[in-house]
Amino acid sequence: MREFDLLRSVYRRNALLPGFVRVPPGDDMAVLELADPTVLVAVDQVVAGRHVRPDEDPALVGRKAVARNVSDVAAMAAVPTATVVACLLPTDYGERRALDLFEGLRSSAQVFGCPLVGGDLAVHADASAPLVVSVTILAAPAWPGARCVERTGAVVGAGLYATGAFGRSLDRDGGGHHLRFEPRVREGIELLRMLGPRLCSMIDVSDGLGRDAAHLVEHDAALAVELDAAAIPRRHGASLEEALGDGEDYELLFTATGPVPSEVCGTPVTRIGSITQRHDGGAMVVAVEEGGRRFDATSAGWEHRTR
């Protein structure tokens, strides 16, 4: 099947494309008539063998590629608007899987409110090369003039809170959370609405709780995170190490001053630590266990390296 036919057959199912898509997929660019000139943008990729198993259901791979971008939108307390995708297929991927993948992308983008408005498709020259799905997402402020909640903004004394639970996201016995999670968009917006300026900063946990907690303080050498290890909700019997380091949780992690509700939009919210002063040479993220043992949790999690 030719690229053009494949993409067209997918776009045809975009019957519900909203009116703001003035030039739909199929031209050099899509044209969107947005309500707000404030535009948020981010890109994220899913690589087979890295972020998903090479034999994973293509429809779930497509869903994950969209959902992890929607999770970034949630972390800004924003609203998803639209997506575009670049796919690089293994030479032997086949038309059936390609269609399932694109339909997974298209339908989940529609469900998450960010219709797929453009795509690029290429096929690897080398048979052993992996599937790569790169999604770019656009988003808008939660309401006209609403604040976009950044990673910076934590203050000493603020509480550190998380939605949901952590660890074993990649565990198949645990239901494959990393393939099926619901991005916390409504929760992010509701937190902003309820807490207003008391919501200091926010991030979503993809690399790992330890590493992502560090992202909330790394901009300011005077700030550290102190995690209450016992308070961290764990998924499906995860160990503390798994909860801190597995990543792919796609939960919201935020700092706030004053009272914070114990649930938002039906999702539990747990206080798992606080923002403290960082001392010279001190760790950015310290986990404190019940017996009082303290350890550096800054590097708990995943990061790509170049050799």
Place this chain on the structure above:
Amino acid sequence: MREFDLLRSVYRRNALLPGFVRVPPGDDMAVLELADPTVLVAVDQVVAGRHVRPDEDPALVGRKAVARNVSDVAAMAAVPTATVVACLLPTDYGERRALDLFEGLRSSAQVFGCPLVGGDLAVHADASAPLVVSVTILAAPAWPGARCVERTGAVVGAGLYATGAFGRSLDRDGGGHHLRFEPRVREGIELLRMLGPRLCSMIDVSDGLGRDAAHLVEHDAALAVELDAAAIPRRHGASLEEALGDGEDYELLFTATGPVPSEVCGTPVTRIGSITQRHDGGAMVVAVEEGGRRFDATSAGWEHRTR
């Protein structure tokens, strides 16, 4: 070098980030304060071994990945606004090349007026897997309320015009046009300004002149393109077949009624054919040679297929 450090060291050179970038790279999403709520978006990828040689200069690979997206902007007669990039590096790519690649992306995006405001970096698990660079570009109408010129819009009797010359773009002896071309942004906008509604439709030539000409008529079974083979300007001694099929020319191809200037912004503009009626079962694109020989040029060019 860790992903975060690498991206940060690149973003640091973004000293000239314009004021409309309200939240710069490094957060979950970049936040842009655009002047116009009409937003154009497209994505395109460069794959080593497919679009560039595996041993190509990383800085030129980065430039090409941005420039081919800017060429899509030119084809809409729009103005580039911002870019984000997802990169997947071979395991043995090394820090030096990674930095050169990202600096090529960043600096060319800046030169083309669409600063790099976000990125995602991953490293292949498999050593033999190729470099993949996927760029998403945002753009704005040429002026407030300006039309975005679509691929559709050709009418019978309109002339078919092209900027520049065609063929042998990948030829190293020819200067490596595909790595060094200047996207026709100014030309696209000037054509819209000069021709107004007489500029019927436009596309940029990446897949090949024959195939991209077909994109101007494929939406309407009553339209065909008749190419005047002798009139097609050829690059560096290219044959007719090379001019029709090589692709990667990144020139503008447009249809217009009435007089059209022979150059725009110093770039030559050539009438290379016209829009005619397509007859039942007739080819979408017919090339007519000087002796009167006619042949189907619809499929002259490159397209990815899935098996």
